[in-house]
Amino acid sequence: MKKIFDETLCKSLRRKIGHAVSNWKMINEGDNILVGLSGGKDSFVLLHALNDLRRRSPVKFSISAFTVKISEMNTQPLENYCAERNINYKIIEQPILEIIKLRNEKSPCSFCANMRRGVISSWAGENGFNKIALGHSLDDAVETFFMNLFHTGHAKSFMPVAYMSRTNVTVIRPLVLATESAIIDEAKRLELPIIKTSCPYAGHTERQKMKEMITKLQNEIPDFYAKIIHALENLSDLESWKHE
Numbered sequence: 087m088k089k090i091f092d093e094t095l096c097k098s099l100r101r102k103i104g105h106a107v108s109n110w111k112m113i114n115e116g117d118n119i120l121v122g123l124s125g126g127k128d129s130f131v132l133l134h135a136l137n138d139l140r141r142r143s144p145v146k147f148s149i150s151a152f153t154v155k156i157s158e159m160n161t162q163p164l165e166n167y168c169a170e171r172n173i174n175y176k177i178i179e180q181p182i183l184e185i186i187k188l189r190n191e192k193s194p195c196s197f198c199a200n201m202r203r204g205v206i207s208s209w210a211g212e213n214g215f216n217k218i219a220l221g222h223s224l225d226d227a228v229e230t231f232f233m234n235l236f237h238t239g240h241a242k243s244f245m246p247v248a249y250m251s252r253t254n255v256t257v258i259r260p261l262v263l264a265t266e267s268a269i270i271d272e273a274k275r276l277e278l279p280i281i282k283t284s285c286p287y288a289g290h291t292e293r294q295k296m297k298e299m300i301t302k303l304q305n306e307i308p309d310f311y312a313k314i315i316h317a318l319e320n321l322s323d324l325e326s327w328k329h330e
Contacts, residue, residue: 095135099272102264105300108253110246112258113217115137117147120215122206123175125155125164125281127273128221134278136219149219150174152209153267154202156182163279180205195291203257211253222259228314229296242325243318265311273311285322 095103107113121136136149151168153161155177166313168175182201186194201228204222210218222244231243248257262270304310318327 087240092275094138095131096272096275099135099268100138101265102268103139103260103316105265106246106260107139110258112247112260113143113145113147115145115147117217118215119147119219120206120210121149121151121211121219122154122202122221123168125153125159125161126221126260127188127269127280128223128266129280130167130221130278130280131269131273131276132183132219132221133167133173134276135260137173150176150215152206153177154182154205155179156198156202160281161190163281167279176209178205178209183219187218193292195293207250207253207255207257210255215255217256217258219258219260220263223261223264223266223269224311224315225297225300227262227295227318228300228311231318232300233292233296233312241317242321243327244326246327258267263315 089288094100113119119136121129121133128201133149133151140147140149151173152163153159153164153176156179161177165175167173180201182198183200185191186197189197191197200229206218227243231241234243235241244259246259248264249255250257300310307313315327320326320328
């Protein structure tokens, strides 16, 4: 019996991902892409989308999945999903929560994200991958923009494509034009086996406060996200989202 999450991605998300991939030339012939799979909605939809894209695209590329396992995370649903699709899958355990507690880290989410990105980047570079795909959405980009603005006085966000010289690996973010709400809806429609977070810091961070502020701004300002994208496209050359 065919499972619902064997279906292709919905047209609206396919368009958003297609625009991002095309705008910033994220995928090229022969790319060997490692997808960061946390088990959350964003990374799962990203893996599903890239697996769908590689079957349809005239540009030939390969994908594998990678999980940095923290705490008592149950990775079995992720292993099953990848095995059923012949996606190579690697798990590496890291005591990130223990390190956060030991350091009494004030920004646990940022610290965790940086550690996981460092682990996946190093492993990718050592194992023949030239690109890493991360599941950051448009919401993540807007939140990062305002967090940088309020905390450092510098208006910038992460880049859709970023080269990491230390490991000779390029980070791509194919979901960067997709909203979190669209990703949530698609994950539900496809009945993807999302893993609920066991992180004790979830919902109690600075990013969560920023998310609540942005929700309010969305309700009050017409075309709020479009205006933020326009601002990101008109930053200085090194930090601009401009594309060919």
